[in-house]
Amino acid sequence: MPVLSPSLSRRHALLAGAAASLAAAGAGTSRPARAAAAMTGPAFPNYNRFRLGGFEVTALLAGTRTVPNPQETFGLNVSADEFESVSEANFIPTDRAQFFFTPTLVNTGAELVLFDTGVNADGMLAALEAAGHTAEEVDVVVLTHMHGDHIGGLMHNGSPTFGNARYVAGSIEHEHWRSAGNEQFDANVRPLEDQTTLINGGDSVLSGITAMEAFGHTPGHMAFMLESEGEQLVLIADTANHYVWSLAHPDWEVRFDMDKQAAAQTRREMFGMLAADRIPFIGYHMPFPARGYVESNGDGFRYVPASYQMMMDEA
Secondary structure (H helix, E strand, O other): OOOOOOHHHHHHHHHHHHHHHHHHHHHHOOOOOOOHHHHHHHOOEEEEEEOOOOEEEEOOEEEEEEOHHHOOOOOOOOHHHHHHHHHHHHHOOOOOOEEEOOEEEEEOOOOOEEEEEEEOHHHHHHHHOOOOHHHHHOOOOOOOOOOHHOOOOOOOEEEEOOOOOEEEEHHHHHHHHHHOOHHHHHHHEEEEHHHHEEOOOOEEEEEEEEEEEEOOOOOEEEEEEEOOOOOOEEEOOOOOOOOHHHOOOOOEEEOOOOHHHHHHHHHHHHHHHHHHHOOEEEEEOOOOEEEEEEEEEHHHHHHEOOOOOOOOOOO
């Protein structure tokens, strides 16, 4: 007969004692059995709000979906074995991935500024409503780039979704898509040209909101630095499309990057800066609520999701 270890013996004794106590407590009582509570299904919060100095910043989950075969999108230049090994080390499957689409709303105290508009207007409007806002309240819509999952919510039933807004877009980006014969650009962005201001890297959208060149994903892809009362946060848009397969491994090729070499270089520069300066960021495709930090990790980076850093009262 095998000999039980002392730790197992003590644990079993404790469990046996607890079971006996529960049995004794229940003896002599008679309660009718109740039906099990109904399953209500998974729940996904669709907004997350925090303070950044004098700004109020709200991440809006305008959509999410499960996508099969992620190596058809990420890590195009690495082997299936390497992709599997990295995925396993990060506790994520290799046969599917969850995609997130997260526009950001910034209330400066003077104007309400929306960065990107999601895949479609319905998802965008639902997230806005959940966060306590309406489309009519939006003063400025900033487009980081012209991919369909960023401009899809600009129109609703053939009319501008944000009827009181003016628009801001990168000059290089706008000019590229204006001549590209792209159906969604022509339907959603071109009708708004008279209300659109074109900017370049280093230009200000408003006080405390500055455009940053982050080219590669698209020809004129932009990120934006938010600064208020000494606090900073960067909206990186699609600089990285996944926290492991793109951010952690900046040289892994991504199908949606139009210039893959430039996109990899932009990732290295952007995340090198964020890591060195310890600046938080929101990534459009990061796991919701899409906010975190980055640290250098060997030849790449590590994503550190935000926890309570921006919830605490001032000391």
